[in-house]
Amino acid sequence: MPKIIMGIESSCDETGVGLVRLHDDGAVELLADEVASSVDQHARFGGVVPEIASRAHMEAMVPTADRAFEKAGLKLSDVDAIAVTAGPGLSGALLVGVSAAKAYAAALGVPLYGVNHLAGHIAVDTLQHGPLPTPCLGLLVSGGHTQLLRIDDIASSITELGSTVDDAAGEAYDKVARVLGLPYPGGPPIDKAAKEGDPKAIAFPRGMTGPRDAKFDFSFSGLKTAVARWIEAAERRGDDIPVNDVAASFQEAVADVLTAKAVKAAKELGIDTMVISGGVAANSRLSGLAAERCEAAGITLRVPRPRLCTDNGAMIAALGAHVVAAGRPPSSLDLSANPALPVSVVSF
Template sequence: MLTPVEAARAPGLVLGIESSCDETGVALVHADGTGVPRLEAHALHSQIEMHQAYGGVVPELASRDHIRRVLPLARQVLAEAGRRLDEVDVVAYTRGPGLAGALLVGSGVACALAAALGKPVLGVHHLEGHLLSPFLSADPPEFPFVALLVSGGHTQLMRVDAVGDYRILGETIDDAAGEAFDKSAKLLGLGYPGGPALSRLAEQGDATAFKLPRPLLHSGDLDFSFAGLKTAVLTQARKLGDDLAARQADLAASTQAAIVEVLLKKSMSALRETGLRRLVVAGGVGANRELRRQLNAACAAARVRVHYPELHLCTDNGAMIAMAAAMRLQSGHAVADHRYSFDVRPRWPLDAIDT
């Protein structure tokens, strides 16, 4: 039987909506106030095919597509979970960071649904969603842990002691790891989305073929910098000239090796400095197979547990938003309310999550 405090913090059925960039995600998570909330169903629509013709995300097109997709996805999720809309207890949405227009679609739909149902609503930090996404896996982590957050626009190392208790240990001072993958891929003529294409091509190349820089690898701190690596890739591509096509896989492999080595060494340094024995890797770059291979080996040698989200939950998705909302509510770090005059925060540092 739940204690009065646990009962007050049992959010029940949480509907989560993600629309920060080029994926529309909807999910249902159930939280009874104890233990890790349970994912009941989720659905995701990617806009990659639509944006490929432009070589990147077109914000206006992204917003319009979210409008078309979010309600059908919500109906799909409810049907798969065998739930009715009026069973939803809380509606959560991505408040930021992200594209302003895209965020407004998700927040507007969430607040309209909540108002129609007379249920409370909660805005969620997109990066906290990524950070807590490994709790959706079959092998969820336990607090405390070091987190390596590597999404398209963010690279951060954090000490995580509990839900809402995050301390940044290091972060990128310019390009993030995901941007380094994407921009390098574009320089190699691999199109959009570049990161996954570069990683696939790298499997066919020689990672030692080109000597590329590892920015800030020996800086003595836990900060990152990948802008110089992108410049080095550009310089090498120009040197190759007409030979680039023949050496494309080698340059891709060398680029990936540089990024992975920096992420690996900084993560292991963070574990040593904090004395923690658990590492969580989250965000889209966390799906990179070479990064996982090297982290798994290093963590096994150091007798450190490493946790990842399921591969299909590494990219932006509604499940991570519903989970983050449920965990914040369950831990008492957030209170859903009936104020439907929403606002969004396209720029919202994770260390300012409670402001």
């Protein structure tokens, strides 16, 4: 069984290289996790520019890998298998990572595994909290994805229960931050401002919570628009914008919907463990409210530390290790990226 797994992530604006050790008992140990972000290059555009991201990945890939091997005290020749994000994500960005992984795999003569970015966000939790009980519920909340998942086997069986029908939660944070004059990306500055605000100051809507709405789907476009309209109305009246209160009230609406639907899904399915991951999982109100509601419902909550929540190579290495341990077949060297890869396809 391969022991050292190298993971490569390049689906959006972070170039990540992670190294893990797969033990004989199936445990996965994190050895190194190095990330190079191009977020500063995108900030002035208010969002990720695909061509800039692709060029940044090309420049950062080898230096990031070199740092990871130095951190782990390993050489390239120590690698037994390589896992790479093959989707979903930005097409050009994915191709940089897949091309690099193919080159490393061919040069080293080791198997290559194209894996799913979304499944990686769940698998990364095993690096901190150990094996996932099955089944478990995954709430994946990031800049591009908001999904409820049933995980029966992290290496092969993930079912989507619900997803966003428009803006993902992270996208809504970015757009609300823009109208509040806060920097990009919007998650951290809104979270910081919200701590000084009143979450009950403004009654913003909770999307997709009506009796006829899909019970496990999400919608944050209406909430984003409601915030913008509220600010426009206040400006027309000549009022000062209470940034902290707006941030707190917006954040409360997001966390309320996410946690209520996740707990409801777990209870209906009889699942007693929930994993929250993705970049927005680092949000203090989301994790805090989830902890309160999970405790009241008798559900065990697992949230990776913030560094592991955002895009990184460690999550891809971790998922690769689980795929290897499960005996899944490796990918061929003609592997291609799939920007629309569904979460049900863990590896291919």
